[in-house]
Amino acid sequence: MRHLMSPLDLTVEELDNILNLANDIELHPEKYAHACEGKKLATLFYEPSTRTRLSHEAAMLNLGGSVLGFSSADSCSASKGESVSDTIRMVSCYADICAMRHPKEGAPMVACRHSSIPVINAGDGGHQHPTQTLTDLLTIRSLKGRLDNLKIGLCGDLKFGRTVHSLIHALVRYTGIEFVLISPEELRLPGYMREDVLEKHNVPYKEVVRMEEALPELDILYMTRVQKERFFNEEDYVRMKDFYILDAKKMELANEDMLVLHPLPRVNEIAVEVDKDPRAAYFKQVQYGVYVRMALILTLLEIDVK
Numbered sequence: 016m017r018h019l020m021s022p023l024d025l026t027v028e029e030l031d032n033i034l035n036l037a038n039d040i041e042l043h044p045e046k047y048a049h050a051c052e053g054k055k056l057a058t059l060f061y062e063p064s065t066r067t068r069l070s071h072e073a074a075m076l077n078l079g080g081s082v083l084g085f086s087s088a089d090s091c092s093a094s095k096g097e098s099v100s101d102t103i104r105m106v107s108c109y110a111d112i113c114a115m116r117h118p119k120e121g122a123p124m125v126a127c128r129h130s131s132i133p134v135i136n137a138g139d140g141g142h143q144h145p146t147q148t149l150t151d152l153l154t155i156r157s158l159k160g161r162l163d164n165l166k167i168g169l170c171g172d173l174k175f176g177r178t179v180h181s182l183i184h185a186l187v188r189y190t191g192i193e194f195v196l197i198s199p200e201e202l203r204l205p206g207y208m209r210e211d212v213l214e215k216h217n218v219p220y221k222e223v224v225r226m227e228e229a230l231p232e233l234d235i236l237y238m239t240r241v242q243k244e245r246f247f248n249e250e251d252y253v254r255m256k257d258f259y260i261l262d263a264k265k266m267e268l269a270n271e272d273m274l275v276l277h278p279l280p281r282v283n284e285i286a287v288e289v290d291k292d293p294r295a296a297y298f299k300q301v302q303y304g305v306y307v308r309m310a311l312i313l314t315l316l317e318i319d320v321k
């Protein structure tokens with residue numbers, strides 16, 4: 016039985032297979048419409064979500080399966096003190112696969128140790144968000160035609176942004192990848208990510224504070240929200256929250272074929288006027304998120320559609 020805790024749980028070949036399957040699902044959705052009939056997905060969300068929960072549910076429904084679950088810690092027995100390990104034992108009796116989001120880093124890992132069904136990490140604290148990474152990879156590969164030889168700017172909250180951490184883990188395994196890390200000093204990419212991941216893989220990177228400095232050289236700009244929920248005090252969040260705002264004027268500095276991605280939700284970091292720029296890919300990214308989660312569910316359930 017396979018779980019997905021981090022992009023590193025998948026080899027590059029397995030990642031490519033999931034992306035290929037997602038492309039086939041996009042082209043031939045009818046082929047997959049009954050693939051999960053009789054199967055159930057449980058969504059165990061101890062932290063708020065719009066995209067990740069609903070896209071997992073849409074993915075299972077598109078495959079002909081059913082869904083059940085909870086959307087907050089307050090609406091399940093965690094509020095009475097039930098542990099994650101006990102909860103997953105229950106859910107293993109109710110469902111065939113589950114997606115778990117939790118504010119504590121490592122909680123989905125605890126779950127998979129006590130689970131008899133595949134567990135998907137749907138985001139754990141500031142740690143990892145592997146299904147967002149699958150979404151990002153599918154978006155980049157579909158719109159750029161490749162996952163190698165790319166210069167990628169990661170902008171915003173690189174300290175707490177779990178989507179950034181997972182994306183770096185996945186992309187360092189492809190050739191010709193370079194990163195420009197764009198953040199204020201307080202929200203720099205953590206040392207363990209720079210030293211144990213980027214430097215260990217000999218991936219070139221530089222750190223800059225001004226977005227304008229990086230924009231002209233990028234193939235991809237990956238914007239992120241300042242993660243309010245991970246700050247220890249409101250004052251620091253207020254000081255940081257509008258540090259970066261991508262607007263139409265700044266987009267003039269970028270290449271004609273640079274793509275703007277964002278895992279969403281967006282707050283102020285991308286002005287609404289950018290939405291109509293053909294380089295804005297963040298709403299297309301949401302649709303790719305459904306295809307790739309369909310592919311992931313089929314892969315983890317070992318369902319082969321001919």
Ligand code: CP
Nearest residue numbers: 064065066067278279
């Ligand atoms: N991208 C993402 O994780 O969005 P949600 O928090 O809405 O699930």
